[in-house]
Amino acid sequence: MRVMSAAETAPTLHPWRVHTEGLRVRAGRHLAVDGLDLALRTGVHGLLGPNGAGKTTLMRALATVVKPAGGSLTLLGTRVDGRTDLRGVRRGLGYLPQQFGFYPRFTVREFVEYMAWLKEMPRHAVTDAVQRALDRVGLAGKADTRMKALSGGMLRRAGIAQAIVNDPELLLLDEPTVGLDPEQRLDFRELLRDLGTDSCVLVSTHLVEDVVAACSDVLLMNEGRLLFQSTPEDLMARGGQDDPGDSPAERGYSALLRQHRSNA
Template sequence: MTATGPGPVAVVDGATVRYKTLVALDGVRAEFHTGTTALLGPNGAGKTTLLSLLSTARQPHEGTVSLLGEPVRGRSGTRRVRERIGVLPQSFGYYPRFTVREFVEYAAWLRKVPAGERRARVTEALRLVELEKYADRRMGALSGGMLRRAGIAQAVVNRPALVLLDEPTVGLDPAQRVGFRALIRDLGERSAVVMSTHLAEDVAHVCDRVHVLLEGRMRFTGSAADLCARAADHDGAALDGPAVEAGYLAVVAEQAEGNGVPA
């Protein structure tokens, strides 16, 4: 995968997004470096909207988004940076009669991987997700875990600097989740991986940094250890539950108290 250097791979600066009267993101600022970053928050917090900004599918009404120091704006600029991004949606479409190899080759073509490099890139992506021996199996015959791996292969076939994962372990059994976490950690060695999730357990095992979004605003940014350190209520008593989950609940409680809502 492409080395990205010591600086941030992606920067969101003061991004605001509105859907009619709903403010989905409100002045959000965040940096994403090589490694794995979690977007943690409840439904409607703005996680998917933030991913859509990072994927260039949407542009903010206010603020800016940049990738590798290049602002994402205008048709030509958007097209240029899009070639450095890989995306795995929570639900992704595929033609069931495609083989795994054909599916990843099609993704390589869409992302403008040069024709002379496609075969090698597809082999590289399948090797990364340990699907080489299943390359000729039809997509419609894959298990849920193997489908997710094929989804990762299509997301990284262009050697992206930024990989966006939306709820990547939802629907996987415990053994599949363990294997998938190892794959995500490996991706974070070479790219900036941004993972939207509801699962605090995934954050604890995979992520270097955590952003907590609540009601469209960034309420916490720090390491997983920093979030665990928030695992106390306003009286200083430890919250029950796993440390990352307890830290997240502490942030939610602090926000509720700030809004005058009993926690």
Template structure:
């Protein structure tokens, strides 16, 4: 399993968003950090084949995505959770995840069992008959994670999955996501403590350009006492921002 981007350029309405990105990811959990507007969500949408790059290439598990036909081939291997994922509030939790299994190409006879396994992994097996609209915010996030992981995809892309979660729920989320380190996981977040808790690698994106790509300890080593932040990782992240963005 792998995810490779080569010279990926992305733009919307003629405005550049990603500038010739190169990234090679294997199994493990990679954290994606960056300020608002850095291009993180655009990068995840490009990785998920939701939008094709304007130039450059995306390769998923050895398949180069060169058009809609090849994109359809790899989508069954990708679990993607946008920050604001849509759902029918009247749909029951099991139905919601079964639908994701169907979209991912899981054979019909295996869809229910696959959905149940995903819900057990996120500790929602006792809520299979609950309507999505009746879940708490934390439960809805966990249902979204089940949507992303059902069918055991090779690549799992999570965009700000801990937004709105309280500290207890975030700790629970970390335990859940560690179970999928055998896949290629990309976790986009603003929270450096989530990065420190679960990630093997961290990529920092700023203004559509990768400014750092290495291990979490290597990033923490860049932090020094003269920078704002409560931890070495926060200070290191601030170190990578342009001077005008460091001022609090």
């Protein structure tokens, strides 16, 4: 594999990092994303929704893991369809799926280095980039530990490290806080805010409070469609005292889902 030069891998900024019109994506035979219109700029965007809402399928489509079944998808200024050379797009992506594979005998450093190589990062930049990614997720002290010896929370942080090692223009994180303890979640929120200053970060999670604390924008999906996109403050204002939830954000989330289901 040819190693790309720094000039070839330098990010080109686009007004919309993600833009979709009528996007449809299948999960098997099921149409999991159905007619989605979406536009995302730089910042941290929280993706909420119940199980089966289509969040993971959407993330997989944005990560170019699955092809759209219809509609249009533009990532980092490139229209993605069956004829698109995806290598250029993928060099600008970072992706953490719900479950990710790794070689158990790799050390943490070797794992992140390997992912940097797959992303065609310039060879001379890899060592410093890997160290920086490990520092940012708090794994510098475990850099020489084998992946098979990590706890669940540490594995998740290693997954975040590989997702950010290339300083992606578009970062997709699917349930990134699974296995993190409360202190680690607080650190992760701070990391998200930092990443969102230069990148478009889309975080899929069930933890509404993480979205309110770290995101500038909230999206709510259900049954493959986008029900809501606005600020955390607007989400909190949608709920009332009679709506289920232990916080204004959870009550707003519940109220929006209830309203959608009553209108369906």
